Amino acid sequence: xxxxxxxxxxxxxxxxxxxxxxxxxxxxxxxxxxxxxxxxxxxxxxxxxxxxxxxxxxxxxxxxxxxxxxxxxxxxxxxxxxxxxxxxxxxxxxxxxxxxxxxxxxxxxxxxxxxxxxxxxxxxxxxxxxxxxxxxxxxxxxxxxxxxxxxxxxxxxxxxxxxxxxxxxxxxxxxxxxxxxxxxxxxxxxxxxxxxxxxxxxxxxxxxxxxxxxxxxxxxxxxxxxxxxxxxxxxxxxxxxxxxxxxxxxxxxxxxxxxxxxxxxxxxxxxxxxxxxxxxxxxxxxxxxxxxxxxxxxxxxxxxxxxxxxxxxxxxxxxxxxxxxxxxxxxxxxxxxxxxxxxxxxxxxxxxxxxxxxxxxxxxxxxxxxxxxxxxxxxxxxxxxxxxxxxxxxxxxxxxxxxxxxxxxxxxxxxxxxxxxxxxxxxxxxxxxxxxxxxxxxxxxxxxxxxxxxxxxxxxxxxxxxxxxxxxxxxxxx
Amino acid sequence: xxxxxxxxxxxxxxxxxxxxxxxxxxxxxxxxxxxxxxxxxxxxxxxxxxxxxxxxxxxxxxxxxxxxxxxxxxxxxxxxxxxxxxxxxxxxxxxxxxxxxxxxxxxxxxxxxxxxxxxxxxxxxxxxxxxxxxxxxxxxxxxxxxxxxxxxxxxxxxxxxxxxxxxxxxxxxxxxxxxxxxxxxxxxxxxxxxxxxxxxxxxxxxxxxxxxxxxxxxxxxxxxxxxxxxxxxxxxxxxxxxxxxxxxxxxxxxxxxxxxxxxxxxxxxxxxxxxxxxxxxxxxxxxxxxxxxxxxxxxxxxxxxxxxxxxxxxxxxxxxxxxxx
Numbered sequence: 001x002x003x004x005x006x007x008x009x010x011x012x013x014x015x016x017x018x019x020x021x022x023x024x025x026x027x028x029x030x031x032x033x034x035x036x037x038x039x040x041x042x043x044x045x046x047x048x049x050x051x052x053x054x055x056x057x058x059x060x061x062x063x064x065x066x067x068x069x070x071x072x073x074x075x076x077x078x079x080x081x082x083x084x085x086x087x088x089x090x091x092x093x094x095x096x097x098x099x100x101x102x103x104x105x106x107x108x109x110x111x112x113x114x115x116x117x118x119x120x121x122x123x124x125x126x127x128x129x130x131x132x133x134x135x136x137x138x139x140x141x142x143x144x145x146x147x148x149x150x151x152x153x154x155x156x157x158x159x160x161x162x163x164x165x166x167x168x169x170x171x172x173x174x175x176x177x178x179x180x181x182x183x184x185x186x187x188x189x190x191x192x193x194x195x196x197x198x199x200x201x202x203x204x205x206x207x208x209x210x211x212x213x214x215x216x217x218x219x220x221x222x223x224x225x226x227x228x229x230x231x232x233x234x235x236x237x238x239x240x241x242x243x244x245x246x247x248x249x250x251x252x253x254x255x256x257x258x259x260x261x262x263x264x265x266x267x268x269x270x271x272x273x274x275x276x277x278x279x280x281x282x283x284x285x286x287x288x289x290x291x292x293x294x295x296x297x298x299x300x301x302x303x304x305x306x307x308x309x310x311x312x313x314x315x316x317x318x319x320x321x322x323x324x325x326x327x328x329x330x331x332x333x334x335x336x337x338x339x340x341x342x343x344x345x346x347x348x349x350x351x352x353x354x355x356x357x358x359x360x361x362x363x364x365x366x367x368x369x370x371x372x373x374x375x376x377x378x379x380x381x382x383x384x385x386x387x388x389x390x391x392x393x394x395x396x397x398x399x400x401x402x403x404x405x406x407x408x409x410x411x412x413x414x415x416x417x418x419x420x421x422x423x424x425x426x427x428x429x430x431x432x433x434x435x436x437x438x439x440x441x442x443x444x445x446x447x448x449x450x451x452x453x454x455x456x457x458x459x460x461x462x463x464x465x466x467x468x469x470x471x472x473x474x475x476x477x478x
Numbered sequence: 479x480x481x482x483x484x485x486x487x488x489x490x491x492x493x494x495x496x497x498x499x500x501x502x503x504x505x506x507x508x509x510x511x512x513x514x515x516x517x518x519x520x521x522x523x524x525x526x527x528x529x530x531x532x533x534x535x536x537x538x539x540x541x542x543x544x545x546x547x548x549x550x551x552x553x554x555x556x557x558x559x560x561x562x563x564x565x566x567x568x569x570x571x572x573x574x575x576x577x578x579x580x581x582x583x584x585x586x587x588x589x590x591x592x593x594x595x596x597x598x599x600x601x602x603x604x605x606x607x608x609x610x611x612x613x614x615x616x617x618x619x620x621x622x623x624x625x626x627x628x629x630x631x632x633x634x635x636x637x638x639x640x641x642x643x644x645x646x647x648x649x650x651x652x653x654x655x656x657x658x659x660x661x662x663x664x665x666x667x668x669x670x671x672x673x674x675x676x677x678x679x680x681x682x683x684x685x686x687x688x689x690x691x692x693x694x695x696x697x698x699x700x701x702x703x704x705x706x707x708x709x710x711x712x713x714x715x716x717x718x719x720x721x722x723x724x725x726x727x728x729x730x731x732x733x734x735x736x737x738x739x740x741x742x743x744x745x746x747x748x749x750x751x752x753x754x755x756x757x758x759x760x761x762x763x764x765x766x767x768x769x770x771x772x773x774x775x776x777x778x779x780x781x782x783x784x785x786x787x788x789x790x791x792x793x794x795x796x797x798x799x800x801x802x803x
Contacts, residue, residue, distance in 0.1 A: 295492065295493070295496065296496075298493055299493055299496035299497055299500065299779075300500075301782070302493055302494075302496075302497055302778075302779035302782045302783060303497055303500070303501075303775050303778060303779050303782075304738065304741060304774075304775075304778035304779075304782070306744055306759075307759065307771065307774055307775045307778050308775065310759070310763045310771055311501060311504050311505065311771050311772070311775060312504060314763065314766055314768065314771065315504050315505065315508050315509055317517075318509045318513050318514060318517050319508065319509060319513075321517055322509075322513050322516065322517070405634065409636050409637070412636050412638055413636070413637060413638060413745060416638060416745070417744060417745075417748075417760055417763060418760075418763060418764050419763060428636075432636075432638055432642075436642065439642065439646060449642065453635075453636060453638075453639045456636055457634055457635055457636075457639075460634040460635075460636075461630070461631060461634035464630050464633065464634050465630065468630070
């Protein structure tokens with residue numbers, strides 16, 4: 001028998017799809033490199049400082065999401081077998097808790113939970129409690145946190161200086177990391193350019209390069225500073241406070257990123273085949289196919305989106321609840337619900353893309369080169385594949401990036417209404433939902449709400465800006 | 479025109495049937511009534527008798543499509559499909575899980591929903607179009623640039639934030655209006671001001687940006703140059719020519735939603751505790767009251783189709799070249 005590994009990899013369905021999407025994106029990069037018009041369009045994206053800055057932010061979010069998608073079940077420490085039982089001796093036993101690489105990286109954040117709320121950088125609990133005094137007797141007061149600022153002897157006096165000192169030190173580290181990234185990037189740009197390295201580096205810093213490298217570098221610098229400060233301070237303080245059950249809000253916000261990315265991308269991914277196939281077929285073939293497809297999307301459009309989603313989610317919940325045997329772990333169960341939500345959102349939102357594709361195909365089929373292909377006797381599937389599909393891909397591309405931000409925002413609303421992700425899945429929606437009831441407290445518990453909204457705002461704003469730039473670059477009408 | 483409308487109305491019937499079939503499949507074929515009963519009662523307490531009682535109380539104990547036990551027409555009318563699905567065409571929605579008549583409830587709740595949706599609709603149309611016209615008037619200046627940036631930033635903010643933030647700022651900090659609630663009659667203004675304001679602000683970003691694109695597209699056309707060449711002022715060009723001609727694309731997006739105003743806004747109504755159709759729907763979703771959700775789906779699609787027909791009619795009003803035939 002082989003020695004048990006320290007962990008057992010777990011591949012959830014959404015992980016699989018997310019990695020498939022990533023692989024497709026990589027394949028697309030190679031395809032684009034070989035295709036001059038596409039390369040030119042993407043270069044147009046890269047020339048815009050907004051595009052580069054937004055792309056940098058999105059890449060940072062994607063990195064968090066990918067780390068959070070590498071799931072595994074850790075090995076449980078071997079238990080002392082009760083005397084007499086030899087049943088599962090030597091068999092490695094894995095925890096039913098599914099963790100991700102991000103969880104492992106954020107271990108101090110994940111495990112350092114408090115009793116209940118505490119404000120950002122607090123050293124005391126939010127709630128008053130009755131405490132035993134060492135010399136006997138009891139007193140009502142705010143107990144110290146178990147982890148937040150626990151390394152300080154006298155928090156009142158030392159906290160400000162400690163935070164400032166550590167933050168300054170980490171800014172230094174961030175500058176070093178940024179310099180390293182800059183050297184690597186400049187070398188990459190310099191390679192094969194025929195100019196001196198120094199010239200290239202100076203041009204990048206002055207913003208004189210063709211692609212807007214300076215915007216990317218500035219954004220990267222800001223991200224690195226924030227990350228470095230968080231790495232330094234997060235194990236010692238609760239940088240964004242803790243929530244009702246004492247979990248670190250920064251940890252929750254970072255975990256929410258994956259959910260948002262999954263909803264924003266997989267939804268479009270699962271709806272795309274339908275939209276492309278039906279839209280192109282309706283536009284090119286016309287006749288009863290067109291009638292049927294139009295009927296289908298009018299029916300789906302006629303039902304108000306939220307209600308269709310609500311109905312479908314309610315039904316799906318019943319299916320999941322009545323078939324507990326399908327899922328090994330709670331993570332698989334909530335993952336199934338997340339995936340189902342993506343499908344449902346996809347079904348309700350493919351109609352818009354299909355209609356656009358149908359219209360574009362109607363236009364394309366009358367163009368000379370398509371007519372010529374038809375006159376030469378090229379078969380319909382070949383025409384669709386060779387002549388129509390490549391010429392509508394820019395619409396698909398634009399739809400993919402434009403839909404992303406809307407879907408991320410929709411997730412929060414749906415989770416609030418109770419038809420979103422599983423309540424155990426950490427997402428911006430569930431965070432807002434949990435924090436909402438606490439606004440009425442005095443003093444107000446604002447931090448988890450603020451953290452969720454701030455993360456969401458940065459993600460959606462970057463996505464919106466990026467989508468605008470991509471649309472400008474790919475839309476031939478502009 | 480009349481013939482056209484009749485044809486459009488007839489065309490609506492297959493669509494409604496489609497919606498109906500879809501909801502029926504969703505609610506009764508994907509899950510059997512037994513599954514729903516078990517879920518509602520709770521898996522632990524779901525004895526066969528309890529399930530039967532739950533189904534009988536709600537009329538789910540009939541056969542799905544064909545009732546072999548019944549005679550004559552009742553063979554088909556005494557079934558779940560007829561009772562729960564086809565009856566909706568006569569606007570008979572049956573009873574909710576709490577025993578109240580859904581049709582009556584919908585009639586009662588339409589008023590508050592409209593009281594909040596109608597002012598929101600008109601105000602946001604006015605504000606967004608004015609803002610977009612302002613941006614177009616100052617196009618290609620810093621004002622335009624930062625205006626668009628503001629729009630993008632505003633549409634990147636979750637609607638939940640607008641509601642929660644607005645409630646906190648206006649009701650709690652400034653104590654100008656009550657946080658939530660509703661009163662019939664004129665007294666309602668007090669309660670409606672904040673939700674209307676918040677809905678308008680939350681919508682400005684995306685709609686103003688959309689109107690701006692429409693106006694910009696219109697302003698690059700030849701007739702606008704002609705109008706300027708005649709010596710018309712820029713303001714006259716904007717209001718008399720561009721705004722009017724941009725109405726067609728604007729109407730396409732706007733008229734469709736007018737009938738849906740009855741449905742109310744789910745979020746705003748539930749946050750502000752306004753007894754409209756939106757909060758009714760949310761309550762039904764949370765209580766997993768399938769019959770209410772089914773009824774709302776049907777009404778929603780009916781209103782959507784009415785909206786499509788209204789859109790066509792509105793074209794003839796703003797563009798004399800359009801004839802409905």
